[in-house]
Amino acid sequence: MDALGTADVAVLGAGAIGLLSALRLRQAGLSVTLVDRGAPGQEASHAAGGILGAQMEGHEPGPLFELGLRSRELHVGLAQELRELSGIDVERQTCGMLELAFDEARRGELAQWGAWQRALGLRAEQLDAAQVQELGGPPSALAGLWFPDDGQVENRKLCEALRVACERAGVRIVRAEVERLECARGPGAGARLEEGGRLEEGGRLEAVWLRVGEEQTRLSAERAVLALGSWSSLLPGDPKALQADAVRPVRGQIIVLRPARAPFTCVMGDHLGYAIPRLDGRVLVGATVEEAGFDKRVTAQGLAQLLSSAVRLSPLLAQAPLVDHWAGLRPASRDRLPRLGPCAIEGVTVATAHYRSGILLTAITGRLVAQLVTGQPVEVDLAPFDPRRS
Numbered sequence: 246m247d248a249l250g251t252a253d254v255a256v257l258g259a260g261a262i263g264l265l266s267a268l269r270l271r272q273a274g275l276s277v278t279l280v281d282r283g284a285p286g287q288e289a290s291h292a293a294g295g296i297l298g299a300q301m302e303g304h305e306p307g308p309l310f311e312l313g314l315r316s317r318e319l320h321v322g323l324a325q326e327l328r329e330l331s332g333i334d335v336e337r338q339t340c341g342m343l344e345l346a347f348d349e350a351r352r353g354e355l356a357q358w359g360a361w362q363r364a365l366g367l368r369a370e371q372l373d374a375a376q377v378q379e380l381g382g383p384p385s386a387l388a389g390l391w392f393p394d395d396g397q398v399e400n401r402k403l404c405e406a407l408r409v410a411c412e413r414a415g416v417r418i419v420r421a422e423v424e425r426l427e428c429a430r431g432p433g434a435g436a437r438l439e440e441g442g443r444l445e446e447g448g449r450l451e452a453v454w455l456r457v458g459e460e461q462t463r464l465s466a467e468r469a470v471l472a473l474g475s476w477s478s479l480l481p482g483d484p485k486a487l488q489a490d491a492v493r494p495v496r497g498q499i500i501v502l503r504p505a506r507a508p509f510t511c512v513m514g515d516h517l518g519y520a521i522p523r524l525d526g527r528v529l530v531g532a533t534v535e536e537a538g539f540d541k542r543v544t545a546q547g548l549a550q551l552l553s554s555a556v557r558l559s560p561l562l563a564q565a566p567l568v569d570h571w572a573g574l575r576p577a578s579r580d581r582l583p584r585l586g587p588c589a590i591e592g593v594t595v596a597t598a599h600y601r602s603g604i605l606l607t608a609i610t611g612r613l614v615a616q617l618v619t620g621q622p623v624e625v626d627l628a629p630f631d632p633r634r635s
């Protein structure tokens with residue numbers, strides 16, 4: 246393979262995060278090369294449920310909660326923009342999310358959860374058993390917490406729309422393994438990073454080395470976005486952009502049922518699982534949360550858990566045929582916060598570790614990455630998401 250020449254910015258990883266980052270950077274006038282070893286959007290961004298659950302995933306107030314709310318709002322405009330740019334409807338809906346309580350203890354937890362969100366001015370309604378059933382909830386539920394402003398997007402269509410929009414905007418998409426970063430070292434090159442109690446000299450990005458089959462090729466780029474999902478901290482380099490254990494995979498399995506008629510139109514969940522009715526009539530039931538390394542296999546135990554969730558959330562799903570199942574790897578850091586911002590290598594912006602909310606957070610992440618890379622003021626305080634934290 247010939248050398249790939251130069252790009253203003255190399256975006257590494259074409260999941261939802263890399264795809265929207267690439268689009269936003271191209272829209273800012275930069276030449277962008279987007280690299281992935283597979284087809285775009287085939288890993289976690291393909292496996293996800295697509296819940297835009299800013300409030301449902303918000304278990305405490307704080308910076309991540311704020312980021313989710315901003316991003317949920319941005320998805321409205323993003324869906325419209327992608328329809329215009331790609332011709333694809335990403336099926337974003339404000340369908341609401343109903344969290345169920347099956348016992349008194351959980352009813353109490355939902356009451357507290359709703360109270361602090363309402364105190365922030367958000368809609369989070371306490372429902373009794375009759376109201377839960379009106380929304381299609383099961384007769385066995387004692388109560389519910391209703392988040393009418395949460396929603397969903399068809400994440401596979403989102404990725405496809407982003408890919409088409411990138412291509413039409415002039416992003417160069419290259420299928421290759423990202424092998425390593427090439428950095429200049431020496432005085433003045435990059436930031437100094439305290440790692441394990443000692444100061445390390447940083448570097449300045451000069452190029453990215455890629456591999457296609459047996460052939461290596463060099464892409465000159467002084468700026469890069471590191472969006473390799475669960476594989477982000479495996480990327481070698483000297484210095485490394487991320488510490489070895491900065492991001493690790495957390496497996497999630499999903500099953501798909503096709504009832505004759507979906508028993509509800511909102512996302513329905515409890516502390517063990519959730520069910521997502523798609524517009525085409527399928528109901529996705531997810532998701533396991535497992536430490537299984539990079540193993541993406543579906544297991545008997547995973548299926549058993551998900552089938553039991555399905556029937557608990559709606560007995561009407563018990564007769565529905567099982568039509569699909571899959572597993573994917575959520576990129577997670579130890580504290581479950583994203584890693585977003587500059588790192589030890591000057592020129593490299595990290596955008597990863599979005600864990601359970603990467604589809605939700607795609608919209609705001611693309612925007613923040615563009616601000617970071619182009620040197621504009623960044624609209625969010627990114628200190629809690631510093632990629633260099635342990």
Ligand SMILES: Cc1cc2nc3c(=O)[nH]c(=O)nc-3n(C[C@H](O)[C@H](O)[C@H](O)COP(=O)(O)OP(=O)(O)OC[C@H]3O[C@@H](n4cnc5c(N)ncnc54)[C@H](O)[C@@H]3O)c2cc1C
Pocket residue numbers: 257258259260261262263280281282283284285286287288289290291292293294295296297298421422423424472473474475476477496497498499531532572573574575576596597598599600601602603604605606
């Ligand atoms: C079962 C499940 C359910 C989920 N449900 C939801 C949900 O309902 N709502 C929500 O908001 N989020 C959800 N998530 C989380 C969400 O899917 C992720 O946080 C998000 O997709 C991460 O996007 P990403 O672009 O960072 O990673 P990915 O989509 O994994 O993309 C990373 C890309 O990097 C590429 N790559 C990696 N290493 C290399 C290399 N060396 N060279 C070249 N390419 C490389 C991969 O091929 C991949 O395409 C779910 C995740 C799972 C697994």
